[in-house]
């Protein structure tokens with residue numbers, strides 16, 4: 622019987638579908654480090670992983686029975702795809718089912734930063750609310766403002782639909798522009814990265830983390846943003862040079878940032894945590910009961926397909 626190892630407990634709906642195999646689940650509230658993971662997954666035909674599990678060449682070579690690595694995420698920057706492919710191991714992810722949840726959270730961060738929601742909450746909790754004042758915690762409105770989407774994929778497009786409801790104009794940047802038809806349907810315009818950064822009031826990052834996109838928002842790129850602009854990152858921390866972002870926030874070169882992801886999770890620099898003009902979340906993009914349940918089912922279907930000798934529905938390689 623094939624052995625399926627799950628590195629961290631996922632919702633029951635997914636685990637139930639995997640019970641037909643010899644199922645081993647790490648039920649402790651503890652992330653496995655590399656050597657623990659290799660020991661834990663000994664003899665596994667299938668490995669269900671989190672985005673924090675590093676599945677590199679060494680891990681892959683130490684698990685010779687492996688047929689599939691099914692990551693419980695859409696991003697797969699933690700997996701050595703080339704090494705997996707060389708060994709004929711299928712890698713799968715969970716696209717689509719978390720798109721709406723992540724787009725919702727992006728809007729939550731846009732509103733939280735532009736309207737200073739967290740600062741306001743703190744002020745009330747700390748007993749500093751003295752009554753309505755004409756200029757208390759003024760933010761900026763979204764109507765007629767420009768949203769710059771970096772990475773107009775599934776999540777980027779879902780953010781566009783929401784932003785349009787707030788009356789925003791949208792520009793975007795991808796490696797390749799979308800078709801004219803799609804641009805018209807979405808009511809968006811293509812811009813170079815530099816132009817997008819110069820003209821946007823809100824910049825929202827939705828590219829996957831790759832060698833090409835690492836530190837795509839470098840110090841020199843961040844300096845192109847307007848002093849009134851807001852940066853939102855719900856993609857991956859390392860797409861933005863975190864130290865450079867701290868510098869522009871400290872110097873007031875941009876208005877605020879809303880971050881769901883960090884360069885070295887779970888470490889969040891103290892310099893970032895002590896700033897008032899940032900809203901910080903613990904990687905909650907897909908954290909709705911609905912999305913997480915559907916991701917668990919998707920992961921299980923990918924594993925099952927490969928172990929039954931079929932094409933996985935969400936195959937990366």
Ligand code: NAP
Nearest residue numbers: 696723772773774775776795796797828829855856906907
């Ligand atoms: P997707 O549909 O693949 O969209 C990614 C977009 O980025 C594509 O339009 C792609 O277009 C563009 N892109 C890729 N590399 C680029 C580059 N170097 N420069 C400019 N554009 C580039 O992916 P998705 O489902 O929207 O997810 C996006 C990312 O969000 C994931 O990879 C994941 O890391 C992150 N995510 C985070 C959370 C969270 O919990 N915070 C939840 C879900 C997803 P081109 O290929 O045409 O350039």
